[in-house]
Amino acid sequence: MTVVGVVVEYNPFHNGHAFHLQEARRVTGADTVVAVMSGYFLQRGEPAVVPRRLRTEMALLEGADIVVELPYAFSSQHASIFARGAVSILHQLGADYLCFGSEAGTIEPFLALASFLKEHRTEYDTHVRYFSRLGYSYPRAASSAFKALSPSADLPDMAEPNNSLGLHYIQAVQSLGASMVPVTIKRTGAAFHDKELPSKHIASATAIRHKLTYESPASVEPYMPASSFSLLSNYAGKAPLVQWEHYFPFLQAKLLTVSSKHLSTMYEAEEGLERLLAKHARSESFSVMMKEAKTKRYTMTRLQRACIQILLGVTKSEMAGAMTDGQPQYMRLLGMTAAGRRYLQHRKKSFTIPLKTSIPGKKTGQALLEERAAVTYYLPFPASKNERWKEEYTLPPVIL
Template identity: 45%
Template sequence: MKAVGVVVEYNPFHNGHLYHLRESVKKSNADIVIAVMSGYFLQRGEPALVSKWERTKMALQGGVDLVVELPYAFATQKAETFANGAVSILDALHCSYLCFGSETGDIAPFLHTNEFLQKESEQYEEYIKHFMQTGVNYPTALSLAYQKISNRKDTLDLSQPNNILGFHYVKAISKLNSNMIPLTIKRYKAGYHDKDFASTSIASATSIRNSLFDQNADISSYVPNDTYTILEKYKEQYGVFHQWENYFSFLKYSLLTMKEEELKSIYEVEEGLENRVLKLIIDSHCFQDFMEQLKTKRYTWTRLQRLCMHILTRTSKQEMNLINQHETSPYIRLLGMSERGQEYLRSIKKNLKLPIISKVSGFHHPLFEIDLRAAATYFMIFPEPLRSRLLKTEYTTPPIRMSY
């Protein structure tokens, strides 16, 4: 059986994702689809709209055969680290292909760019440092450095968000010496950052979330029926779609009761940011207000949201150093599978390159401890006894099985 891998957040699963899945299968001619999915907190430094279990159901109902979790330590990082973790898991699961969406839609520029930057890596790194010293943020420095050294027509536009992620997937495959073949599909209609609906059937996850937070908006045209039902049921059952404002009081409490030295030990708190954070939190009344004051030219909104998330989950630099040393995931957390996915897993089980976790009890790893802390943090917004019941699901929920 041949497997095609996809790297996803499904926040939530929508028609664009469904299109991507179908095109991935068509392009790879694969027998099954494996999704590496972020858990409770996401790459842009935000809580997921609904829990990972609900999003796993969306994925399985949309046609994914195996859903595994990208650990918090990779899921909440810059593009390169995010890609390293995801690709290492797909490689460990013996995927034949990795298929990602991009603004370019052609794999050749990704391959050319990766090869080019490997040859010019020293000069590239020098230009990145140079542009960082001018005060621009890291993603901008990467793009400017690349523009400075590249004058070839067959290289990639690295100012586009999906192109950036795709480039790092290709780079990670190369670094791992993986046999996986990268494929790409052009993003269809909606842009990654679109805040409003751009068509009658395809919309970005950002615009769908914005509409969900607006009580009167209708998203039914933009998501599969199964997704719509899951979202409706979650809101009815728990009364909320998760967003940063739900967590602001916990963030403020953490900062007001945290000593400066402790804050300096938190991952991504650098260059005196602790002083700015502690000063601004006192008079901030909501997360939006806090972020608008905190934002500078040097730090992107996303980078600062991730910093806040690491404060909330008490994730330290020392803990995160583990992935800086190895750059690959040390385990695979199984979230759900179809009958085909179960059959595939059975066929590769003896040759798995990483331990696979289907039961939480008995497994110990420092990075897995962060995953468990993230789960606890995610459910803290609920009143008791609901909070304790939901906390328990992280330990008691078995992988979801879907029959077609």
């Protein structure tokens, strides 16, 4: 069996994602597609617009054979930790290939870039520290440090978000000593951050979420596979399509009532960032607070990730305990097709960490944070649905 792995969020699943799955299978000749998917809270510091179980079903209906969750301890982290967690799971599951989308579209420049940065690591790190001291945000410091090395023009543009993630995937593969072969597919249609829906049928997830915030689900129908749109529209009639504003009252309560000393113990609370957020916590909305708090040093993504950790009450010591070896402590199976089930039965004896279908009993480390993420995610839901986290958290995997 040939297996290709993809790292995804599906927030929500759209035509571009369906294209990626189809191309991943085609270019690698894979029999099985394994998706490692973020759960409730995502890499850019945002809540998922719909629960993970619904996104799992969308993925399975459109070409994934196995969906495994990327634990919370990795899903709301900067790119290197996010990538290492996802690649670790794909390595465990025996993926032969790792396929990601990128603006570059060919893998050779990424391999050259990884080699270039490895060769110039000391100099690069020195430049990053220098630009950070000037007050640059980490992405800008990293980009400036890279340019200071006078790289070849043939190397990928690291200012593009998918190119940056692609590099981290390759670095994770190399650092883990994994045998999987990285491949990339050129992104088509809208750019990653585009908020406007294009005339063609592929839009960015950002644009789709933006549209869902202000209009009915019908406005995004042309940009989603029929099966995904049906699931989304049916769900939207019963429960909220989640966005940060739903959590703002809960975040405000913490920022305004918890002592500054305790806030400073939160994971991601560095260099007084927690005081900056508390200073603007009386803003009229989450989006206004972010605009007021954003500085040259702190990007929107950095602020949002800090907000998630404060919202969940994750301390530095808790995250350190959950990340003792920097890799997932278990794999949570969210869903599978018949082909996916056959593959797991064939492969399961080789796993060195447990593959779980639910996480019952006493919870510690990564599982404890996962349960906290589930409880928090459902806080804004109507009272009749507020306990749904228990159901979604304990139900068996989706099986198609």
